[in-house]
Amino acid sequence: MGWLYLHFYRLELDLARAEFSPDAPLALINSAGGQLLSVNEAASAQGVRCGMSVADAMLLAPRLRLCDSVPLRAHRALEAIAASLLQRVADIALDPPSGLSLDVGGMLRLYGDIDALWSALKPLLVPYSFQYSGGCSPLQARLLARAGRGGCYLDKSRLCDQLDALPVDQADLPGKSAQTLQRVGVRSLGQLRRLPRGAVGRRFGRPLLQYLERLQGRVPESWPRFVLPDRFDRSIEFYSEVEFSSGLLFPIQRLVGELASYLHERQRQTDLLCFELLHRQQVCCHLHVHCAQPDDREALLMRLSRMKLESIQLRAPVMGVRLRVDHLHARGANQGELFSATAGGAQEAAQLVSLLRARLGDGAVHGIACREDYRPERAWESVQPGRGGASQCFSPRPAWLLVRSRSVDVREYQVFAGAERIVSGWWDGEMVRRDYYIARGVGGQLCWLYCDAGKQWYLQGYFA
Structure with missing residues (x-):
């Protein structure tokens, strides 16, 4: 058994970072708008800290940009990350609001060792700030990752050393066990693990014993496995309005990339992409991107989307973009035919038709078919x-x-x-x-x- 936990401790700020300059100080505020939940490096360098009031933070960093916390946005981003990781790992569980638990025990036979697996996963996580740790149980990996103490290894002795140094107030103990243990002088997990199990059960109750069993991986845990939905439906909401179509290219490219990963994982193709541009006070604008035949190539889908976007003029500032794909087809048999010139020629012809329709409009390109009429x-x-x-x-x-x-x-x-x-x-x-x-x-x-x-x-x- 082996587990790997990923803790995205600044997920919402990472999503907002794309809309601001790289050196802009950013802070995430709660729904009431009175307290900072998270800050980036630029804000931290100016003395801004989590838990500060907005007024105090603005005194330290007058150019601080504030972003509202939207848990639904973070959950959707977590699902998108899990969907991309399914290309490398088969079993993934969501741990909202900011964690993913990966069962890597069965994947080690494929990759050879944990280092090779991590080398395959790391490029998919570049846009995000995260802490990670291996573990012999899901709880073990989660605690070490969230505390920033673990690493990409599954060595039991090293993991036990890290766990023993973990304070009990960072160990997610059940109920009020942490306060009770501290009152009797137990400050770390190491001290707790060295106590006789019988005495722990009699004095602190059965939940704490069950916790220790889960920590050591002696009790199997049932985590809800993440499964890709039957339909692709993703959206990106902006922290500031976008007034020009060129400003939509980056979020659309991100959505198309997520779609390509989804299609690859599901072994599907699509011939219709439905974009919705969300406005503040007007009905959303619909953009339909057609393919002459079902396809799953990210480069082609993005090229068609870019050409479609260049052909329109925004009627109002955009607050978000949604991509919905309902038309899914099984991947064509010609995908694996290396020496089929006919399949390649048909694919090139279909690509040309798709590009012409994206450039000239759907009504400007059509085919010709016979009708049952002698005239x-x-x-x-x-x-x-x-x-x-x-x-x-x-x-x-x-x-x-x-x-x-x-x-x-x-x-x-x-x-x-x-x-x-x-x-x-x-x-x-x-x-x-x-x-x-x-x-x-x-x-x-x-x-x-x-x-x-x-x-x-x-x-x-x-x-x-």
């Missing part, structure tokens, strides 16, 4: 790119049809194939009766001519 001008329709239509078994048809048929003199053409008679349209009042021919024009081009019931000749299209 050439009605035998096709505009469809969504990639969507098929009715199968046709007609004689050869030109790729280029004129918008309006043009009256011609048949003597200027050399007719060499035909005739194909089309009589259709009696049911909708636009009946046609035509005899079609293939002819060569003066310039050598292949033309599609027809002769109507009045013996008048028309040019309707050209063959490639």
